[in-house]
Amino acid sequence: MDQLLALDNEANLATRDRFIHDLSAHKQSGLAWVKSHIREINEWVDNDGVALLRGLNIVSTNQFSSILEAIFGEPLSQYVYRSSPRTALRNNVYTTTEYHADQVILQHNENAYSNCWPMRMGFFCVVPAKTGGNTPLADSREVYRKLPHALRDKFENLGVMYVRNYGDIDLPWQEVFQTQSKEEVEAYCWKNDIIFEWKSDNHLQTKQIRPAVATHPQTKEKVWFNQAHLFHCSSIDNQMPESMRESIGLDRLPRNAYFGDGTEISAEDIATINEVYESVTFAYQWQRNDIMLLDNMLYTHGREAYTGTRKVLVGMAKAAY
The missing domain is CATH 3.60.130.10 (Clavaminate synthase-like)
Known part of the structure; x- marks a missing residue:
């Protein structure tokens, strides 16, 4: 059963290569490229529910928040009615959940326990873990x-x-x-x-x-x-x-x-x-400067256990009720 599940997940991952957008050929700053491609980026998320932007030149947390605000078209949301420990940085950017490295965080849609949740989420990999530490995804449909x-x-x-x-x-x-x-x-x-x-x-x-x-x-x-x-x-x-x-x-x-x-x-x-979540979950190996954009209703996210240092940040916007 485990072997079949692994093969199924490998097949699922292969079909989702379209979610990865390799932008390493663009030498301009990440923010400049994003500002000139906002419509295209939003179409990726609207159509697929996930977009992994890889290879952008991003030099600071402030630049990450500016990138998300440009894409989302509004300021980032404050994280209130929390369910997990996080550290707040500037401009409503937060660390991802600060559970111990040996703990797995199960799949979830952010704030699905509340009557208000973000429709859009953006993750930024500052430092990928030595092993593990990826952010698995699953299609809520x-x-x-x-x-x-x-x-x-x-x-x-x-x-x-x-x-x-x-x-x-x-x-x-x-x-x-x-x-x-x-x-x-x-x-x-x-x-x-x-x-x-x-x-x-x-x-x-x-x-x-x-x-x-x-x-x-x-x-x-x-x-x-x-x-x-x-x-x-x-x-x-x-x-x-x-x-x-x-x-x-x-x-x-x-x-x-x-x-x-x-x-x-x-x-x-x-x-x-x-078990159902496990059967449809897939993950990409984080690389430094990756930005992953999610439709928070269409896709869940979680966290693998990891070793070494890991730093992944998150910002949220477009409140829904």
């Missing part, structure tokens, strides 16, 4: 089509409830909401249909019910668009000892996911979802 219909229909009918507990183990609410004010947190929750409860003076719990499936606004195709498999308690099995989970209690885990009616999602269902 293929995930939707390949899931067992009974499971897919159940998620589509019920949606997903995301439950988060802040501060004890996971990110503190101050970092997630980018404020020190409880009043501002509560205002954000009211505005964004997030149920909140202060369990103690500094312990916040939130619940938010979101669809599991979305329709892309341009292509009108259905996409699998949720993070149930990332939030589900089974995803932390390798990160938290069973004894610790039992002592904390299910209701106080850093995060968990349920069906939208509050019923439990089985670990077997999550395993099935992860």
Whole structure:
């Protein structure tokens, strides 16, 4: 099975060579070339959902942010209602998720757990890892089509409830909401249909019910668009000892996911979802100065474990609701 899966992924990768745009022959600065080819670049992303710009001359983080703003046609978005640790740089450019190098980050559409997400994302490889560290991709339309219909229909009918507990183990609410004010947190929750409860003076719990499936606004195709498999308690099995989970209690885990009616999602269902993701996932080997542009609804992204130093930055824009 693993051998067949590997062969299938190799075939998938071969058919996606069109996503790579080798621009190394252009000697002008990356920003200058981009400004003269904005329409062409956006057509690549509109048509394919992915565009890997390779060989551009980029000399700074500021130049990367200017490139993305030129392509997206607007300033980059601030990353609020966070789910992972990052470092903010200038002009709303961020490091990618700062989990330890030995951890794999599963496939996901950015902010699919929220009622507001970026339609466009741009990644910039400053330093490729010594081994691994690539950013795998998966077509959200293929995930939707390949899931067992009974499971897919159940998620589509019920949606997903995301439950988060802040501060004890996971990110503190101050970092997630980018404020020190409880009043501002509560205002954000009211505005964004997030149920909140202060369990103690500094312990916040939130619940938010979101669809599991979305329709892309341009292509009108259905996409699998949720993070149930990332939030589900089974995803932390390798990160938290069973004894610790039992002592904390299910209701106080850093995060968990349920069906939208509050019923439990089985670990077997999550395993099935992860298997489908694995069957359609592919990756390109990062090279220094690569810029990868994504339609965040059409394609998921993740991260391989890696060795050595790795620095990949990200910027987001074009908010959707």
